[in-house]
Every structure is written in C-alpha cells, then in structure tokens.
Amino acid sequence: MPSEQGHRRDREWGDHPDTAHRGTHDLRLLFELVMLTDIVFLLVYVKGRHLSYQRGKRNTNPNTSLVQIEGVDDSKAASFYLGKKVAFVYRAKREVRGSNIRVIWGKVTRPHGNSGVVRAKFRNNLPPKSFGATVRIMLYPSNI
Structure with a gap:
C-alpha cells in the first residue's frame, strides 16, 4: 500500500x-x-600483456612466458624490470575463501630480444587461454 x-x-x-x-x-x-x-594515490604496478611462451620454430617452452610491458620499447628500458614480481589476475567460477579472484605470481627473469619484451617465470605455468591477457608488473622489489 x-x-x-x-x-x-x-x-x-x-x-x-x-x-x-x-x-x-x-x-x-x-x-x-x-x-x-x-x-x-600511487600505482604500484605497470600493465603488461602476456604474448606467448618462449619458443623455437616448432617447440614451445611453457615454463617461460613472454611479456610485453606497456611503454617499454627497448632492452635497456626492459632491464629496469628485471627481478620485479608479475601477477596474472583472473576470475574463477568457484569461490575459495570468499572470493573468486585468483592470482598466479611470477618474476621477470631477463629481456627477450631488442623490442622491450621480457621473459617471466611463474609459480605455475600460465594457461594458453591467457595469451593476449593483461598482467601486472609490480614495481617491487626495488633495486634503486
């Protein structure tokens, strides 16, 4: 009423x-x-894109991922990010501990080529579904 x-x-x-x-x-x-x-408010990460696994002509190596960092276009600039933590954040279907957001952590290991791409190793290999997906490159640990 x-x-x-x-x-x-x-x-x-x-x-x-x-x-x-x-x-x-x-x-x-x-x-x-x-x-x-x-x-x-300071942003503690830089966006990047998961390009592919490290690979040769025929064989892929899924335990090393190639990541293109936003705004980085040469290997000298990419060397700043060596040792930085990388996070692949994704949503899962099932809730665990009250959240369906999960993270796979990794670390930038070395540059890859001359165009600013870096290699990163993750705790668990990233799934192929993540090709082209956004990853977060944390600005820590700092080596300055």
Whole structure:
C-alpha cells in the first residue's frame, strides 16, 4: 500500500528522508577532503600483456612466458624490470575463501630480444587461454 509519499518504486535515490543525505553531496565533500589533504594515490604496478611462451620454430617452452610491458620499447628500458614480481589476475567460477579472484605470481627473469619484451617465470605455468591477457608488473622489489 503506497504511503502519502508515493510508492517506493516511483521515488529516486535520495528522496527517502533516511537516505536524503547520501547523494552527490557526500561525494563532493569527500573530493574536497581529498584535495585539501593532498593525498596522492600511487600505482604500484605497470600493465603488461602476456604474448606467448618462449619458443623455437616448432617447440614451445611453457615454463617461460613472454611479456610485453606497456611503454617499454627497448632492452635497456626492459632491464629496469628485471627481478620485479608479475601477477596474472583472473576470475574463477568457484569461490575459495570468499572470493573468486585468483592470482598466479611470477618474476621477470631477463629481456627477450631488442623490442622491450621480457621473459617471466611463474609459480605455475600460465594457461594458453591467457595469451593476449593483461598482467601486472609490480614495481617491487626495488633495486634503486
């Protein structure tokens, strides 16, 4: 039975007296608070793309993956990422410990060629389904 305010389906978010204070006003206050406190959010990883396994003409070597790092286009720039941790983040169907997001961790081992591609070894070999998928190259451990 609708009340004098109308049916709940006909009201917009924030029209209810209890939720009227939860509109864009709070977002504006939060944004101003962030601007006043000079909080800077640092990104701790760089995006990369899983290209393929290391391979010869006929044979693939699935225990070493080739990763193209975003913004890296020569082997000298790729050498900065040697030893950095790599994470392949994916969603699984079944929930484990309250989450269906899983991670396969690895490490950048050496450059591959002259175009900024690096080799990475993962704890478990990456599945072939991940070819072309995004990986995260963490900016730690630092060697600076």
